[in-house]
Amino acid sequence: MLIFEHSSHGRNGAPQSPVEKASVSAIPESLLRKNRAALPEVSELQAVRHYTRLSQKNFSIDTQFYPLGSCTMKYNPRACNTLAMLPGFLNAHPLTPDEQNQGFLACMFDLQSMLCEATGMAAFSLAPMAGAQGEFAGVAMIDAYHKSRGDEERREILVPDAAHGTNPATAVMCGFSVKEIPTLDNGDVDLDALKQAVGPQTAGLMLTNPSTLGVFERNIEEIAKVVHQAGGLLYYDGANLNAILGKIRPGDMGFDVIHSNLHKTFSTPHGGGGPGSGAVGVAERLIPFLPLPMVTQEGEQYRYLTAKDCPQSIGRLSAFMGNPGVLLRAYIYMRFLGREGMVRVAEFATLNANYMMAEARRRGFTLAIDSRRASHEFIITLKNEARKYHVSAMDFAKRLLDLGYHAPTTYFPLLVPECLLIEPTESEAKEALDGFMDALEQIKQEAETNPEILHAAPQTLPVKRLDEVRAAKQLDLAYRGSE
Amino acid sequence: MLIFEHSSHGRNGAPQSPVEKASVSAIPESLLRKNRAALPEVSELQAVRHYTRLSQKNFSIDTQFYPLGSCTMKYNPRACNTLAMLPGFLNAHPLTPDEQNQGFLACMFDLQSMLCEATGMAAFSLAPMAGAQGEFAGVAMIDAYHKSRGDEERREILVPDAAHGTNPATAVMCGFSVKEIPTLDNGDVDLDALKQAVGPQTAGLMLTNPSTLGVFERNIEEIAKVVHQAGGLLYYDGANLNAILGKIRPGDMGFDVIHSNLHKTFSTPHGGGGPGSGAVGVAERLIPFLPLPMVTQEGEQYRYLTAKDCPQSIGRLSAFMGNPGVLLRAYIYMRFLGREGMVRVAEFATLNANYMMAEARRRGFTLAIDSRRASHEFIITLKNEARKYHVSAMDFAKRLLDLGYHAPTTYFPLLVPECLLIEPTESEAKEALDGFMDALEQIKQEAETNPEILHAAPQTLPVKRLDEVRAAKQLDLAYRGSE
Amino acid sequence: MPFIPHTEQEITQMLQTIGADSIEDLFDEIPTHLRAAVLSAVPTGMTEMEVSRLMRQRAEKNTKALCFLGAGAYQHHIPAAVWEITTRGEFYSAYTPYQAEASQGTLQLTYEYQSMMTALTAMDVSNASMYDGASSLAEAILMAVRANRKSKSRKILIPTTVNPVYRQTAHTIVKGQQIDLVEVPYDKATGTVTLDQIKQQAEADITAIVLQQPNFFGCLEAVDEITDWAHENNILVIAAVNPLAITVLNPPGEWGLDEASKGADIACGDGQPLGAPMSAGGPYYGLLCCKQALVRQMPGRIVGRTVDLDGKEGFVLTLQAREQHIRRSKATSNICTNQGLVVTASTIHMAIMGAKGLENTAAACHQNNNNLVVQLCAIADVKKAFAGAHFHETVLQLEVPAQQVLKALMQKGILGGFDLSLDYPELGHAILVCTTEMRNEDDIAAYAKAMQEVLAQTANNVASLQESA
Amino acid sequence: MPFIPHTEQEITQMLQTIGADSIEDLFDEIPTHLRAAVLSAVPTGMTEMEVSRLMRQRAEKNTKALCFLGAGAYQHHIPAAVWEITTRGEFYSAYTPYQAEASQGTLQLTYEYQSMMTALTAMDVSNASMYDGASSLAEAILMAVRANRKSKSRKILIPTTVNPVYRQTAHTIVKGQQIDLVEVPYDKATGTVTLDQIKQQAEADITAIVLQQPNFFGCLEAVDEITDWAHENNILVIAAVNPLAITVLNPPGEWGLDEASKGADIACGDGQPLGAPMSAGGPYYGLLCCKQALVRQMPGRIVGRTVDLDGKEGFVLTLQAREQHIRRSKATSNICTNQGLVVTASTIHMAIMGAKGLENTAAACHQNNNNLVVQLCAIADVKKAFAGAHFHETVLQLEVPAQQVLKALMQKGILGGFDLSLDYPELGHAILVCTTEMRNEDDIAAYAKAMQEVLAQTANNVASLQESA
């Protein structure tokens, strides 16, 4: 039932607003609203009950193992939420003079510094509001860099075919064209193809390492050389640093620019879709172009850098300071971890992924890349099962839901057929990993003996399998009253 | 699965304590613990997940209509929780000097005053930590009063047979014997029986008005006269003031002492069993005996009253000030309501109960007391259904759970066979009341056509009907490891 | 180990299964000479007790001054229930609802959000959110360029009454795509843009015009007139609105007097006034709505209602072919993660407040601002910059530098407003003052008193300076 | 109307169904002359915005001083997760689990609590909570009187080292039942009670003895020796413990050296140190545990594990025949509502902290107190009152009135301890100082510095008084 269906005309139970409407007679009649908006009219209890019950219909980290590959669904420490919501932060107006905003600015400055250290970059801006915006900032800086040198011809961005969809989409948004670079069966970038692709038109290469195939790009130094020699810059899609934190730094690998999804590696909550943060870091030569605002320290005082300080900046990406509440949560999380905790993240994320991969192998699953170490994630391909038993990766996914596990990422990366991209994260106990592998094995057996169970899944959730085709054809995007 | 069953030896994932154990060598070896307590060893995520999922197994006001008679399961405004948990309150040590505790003390003083006004009593103490302790305080004051006048022979407390179990239990705890007074079919106390019962041994009468039968005691003035003339005092079990708030005041009815369950009328949460507050109020002559601590105002300053100020007090009932967090929530709720809101509570609680009673009648249910107004609650008796279809009130209750409603109170008051005591409270919308009555009617039909459905209920909850006999016979009160 | 549950025994077992000797072995594909040293610039880890202490100290450092500052972020009352429910683990720690059946909570809520937002704006379609108001304006512009097939110019008219940081953000985001943002100056008397001024800037082919209502000065634009004119000239209208204000102001879907072409084509804005705390600037969210015809140009996620195998109602992400994870370089935008949790809060906020509650709140904001302005303008040397109605912000002109006055007010515990001198030097010593429903009579009187004292003091200083000169 | 959802139309419909003309009619059984007038002493209602402002102002008035005060309530770190989960609506707004199948959350949690509490105390059985530590001591005494059938005296030995307010509360609650609380003085050198002193007070027939560990002075009682002696004399032992302290101290279930009669018979105490904020005094909860043989004398709720119709594990309230709602005047106690929500928090607290975490916390409290005492006793005119080990509180004796020193410390932002002069005048100018794990080195140094300054000032004052005299 929709909240609108709990509505009763004239109901207004909550002491949440002035009881009487103040006069708006100073506003010309013609500019006033004629009909009150058709929002639901419910009591506070009805709203609380409705949304509390709705929440219970979600799977979430706090209730289920959620090994969604490329998304890093790790534990979100509750303290990060509690402390980021201290009144001193929540009530801070974004335009508060810097002198009265020192507590918040100190956190932001420290966060910039820690990100620099963790990634080996020279400077960081926290402005981007998600990974995709971080990518935008990064590619826009590459653009600005070349243009600042009068190098106007570099209009192409190279992207491996395994890349996340945001990479090509971003390049286009920044006005570039995109060329795809193929990936070898072993998961490494096809170096020969890359060598052929680079040229005076190359603005840069966007790379994820470890790649979305869950393996570390072993030729990274060679790749960097090839791109740099061609005059291009190297972009690191660091949406996920979970596999390398404290182990290897993008800056040391030769990357010129990187974004990091703080809502992945640094554990800010995913919130059912956001908000996130795609903080962006750069090597020395790109510093002038970083997006605003940033925070600097002068003596004991912190202050925002403005366009006056950074005349070459690509500009601002949002009205204020990105997503401060998210940034605070990441900052708090990083203070929890400390330098020693960061390394542990990589170690145990990697241990968990490799353990699950070994277990998958042992239980007879086909791995997309069998011969190598997994990074923080790995891929099972169900192409054999699909062929033999007519069950799809999607069927596996839905059946997993019935067994109390959120499904891994399905059908991404696009180049592996019928794939499950599995990312356990470091915060899950062996117990959860084993339970998940048991479930997966059970489903494999069901696929062999009774594939109908898979096709009919899920059976135990609030709804059965939903008709997506109908949703797209008979568009119903908003409630318009009970006809 | 128990939290203990998620435990893994040596696990210690949370940054919640010093990592190293400090030395305790200053403590003699013989006084030290030898074996570490067998608490579960789980990660913070495991604990969060376990208890989040456990919580989802509860019915609650925030998720279901919960018309549990005599319990007043009304909406608990979230703001009451948020504001009562402001750091200024949470971090206040109970022995903070009064001068540094003025914010809290001001709330307590105001709360005392508002309770006096709402009940018509001369003074209030907030010390009792639940209704039962309020009763204890009240009866102990009656005792102290008689003794202070040298009236040592009054060792009997009168209690109507419809009374809540805490009434007789309290009287005995205070050293009195208990005499039960019968109730008439129309719900009023049997006045003749009362007249015969009173005498020089009578310390007092404990009365709930409206009674637990859900009707207003019409002879209250006569009753007061009878008891007072016999030299006894009149105790008002005001666990629930929802039916009379702002309509009639116990003080005006002639009561000498009253307790009020703030966790009912004043909406502090029930918390799965508590904490509560049983604030106790008295007429003039009992003021000297009120339990400590209380708060008084002197000029602009508030301070705690101590034993020095109140030498005749019955003493203290807890180490500090009752349950301050509960008292704050009640205070906040009362400020929300204001005087006009208080009356509305009574009006709409009564409207809802009478509406449901009328609906029950219309749908063919037998009412325990058919001819009268309901107060904030009313009783259906299923004795006919029990006789004809061999279904019990308990079966109805369990089946209601399947249909998404918490069951009303069953088998209380004890004098009505197969009863459901239904209390909707003022905060429920007509929609919820109608839904509940539809469910009840459906169950009645099921009872007639297919009583097995009732006997087998519940079917949709985490467990089916539980074996209480086994629980009491094969006592298993604590986890002792997986044998 | 913080947030890592492994016991020694488990680690051993797992390594055995993997066939590795140590965790270190798992990193053997990384070239040794590239391995990171200790991250010495990152401090060592802290316990929760220590982190809490640090953060409380830092939070305490932030000002508690009475806030009369707006300029795009507003201090409104948010019912306590809103964030208590929003931060329930099931909302807080879930991700994008790719597995619809296991995400009906988030999906249904988002559908309800879209329903509420279209009701509020009187538009046909809403997406599930953009990052913030400024970036949603940028996306609205990109969308208009894609949608207006009749226009080739990629020229967008954007009055200088639109929030300066919105204009800057739009510039950053659209400039890679050869889009021309043409500024239109405002009328000095009214603080709004006039049709005449617009026409002066408008060449033959204009793709779209942006109108902010209320505008950055808190003044009310002649949206009907301009919308009609734009539509007559095949120009799309992008409305940038304060979603709280439009509970009393004519909503973008109703702009224009011409019934045939009524309504803005795209509406954007910042959802902050509907349940997001100011929080030093975010997270807020960008609202983005459009006419039905433009739905396939919409960036970002959209939730649709459908049915399951049994015909039971349910909700899914829909029209995903617009999005980067399917369409890659041909997507409508690169946006992936949005501002879901804030939308969750905002939906609950709107449900609890109801349209009437929001309307009363908006009216109170307006009235408080009128009261404040009357009291401040009663002080010598303070005057309103623009005639005409304001919503809940007003530009005041002073005789002394704004910076100086604001600083002095701050010392009296008053966050007195936004200094306009950088963005609008032509206004002289001007500040933008804002009131929400949170500022009661005492607050307003306190501001007026403080201003009086500050200006008196400044006058004295000036006088004594002059004397001593 | 706050918290009332009825629309005018619904009210009309409902009255029609009832057959009443107005809501007022529903009150027609109440005698008119008794009807209440307007409750004029109750202020009019407020909106949430107004209430919030009021409460924030009041909360701000409370002190933020560094807390070195204990005496029965302690400022410990509580993981943020604890109360975030505890206040989830499903726990917060549910009631006593009378409908077991719809309350498995609360019931299983309570069973887990009982399991943890018995593990912590090393006792056999725990109930689901009493109101607080003081009232649980009273109930423990009543329980002992019911349980000790060999004793007729109803005499309870209670050392004066037991928290004075616990003794007062016990007195209030048990006095109606002709129970005699016999005080036993303590040894002036050690601040503990000796077996000799006990024997002096003990007549032939004693029902039970109460022992608090650590005692009110923070000192450690000779619990083994006294337990053995008590059991030899058919005296039941009631342990009053700090449940955090017993993660390092010998738990009550292990008291005594005589294997045959080992362990206190009843253990009570306040659960506050395990997850309840100080909160001006509550809500906390009383823990109450006993030996298996005494289970039927236990007051309050108890949860048991059982199975459902399918044999699946589940949880129910059990042994309800002890309770008032079944047994009425013959119940073991009148308790009904208990402190369930605090128990919920405490259970989650224990699960997150683990035994090791609690142990490290307890040890840190202890060490911090040692450090504080060393630093304070380095100041002239400050000395320890008692020799021997302390847990995390220590009695210090001063040369000037405690009241005066504490007040001066407060002015320096230090809540310096508990003034013992009212309850223990024989100790002179004595204060009880406490440290938990929350007081770090800086805090301790700050206290020492403040104390030094305060005492120096006082000395000066005294000196100058003497001079001027």
Ligand SMILES: Cc1ncc(COP(=O)(O)O)c(C=O)c1O
């Ligand atoms: C590899 C990779 N790159 C980029 C992104 C985009 O990040 P965001 O969703 O925060 O925009 C993601 C996240 O989905 C990702 O996994």
Ligand SMILES: Cc1ncc(COP(=O)(O)O)c(C=O)c1O
């Ligand atoms: C009528 C009545 N009296 C007394 C009580 C006892 O109150 P409490 O549970 O707070 O001890 C109750 C509550 O259950 C009650 O309903």
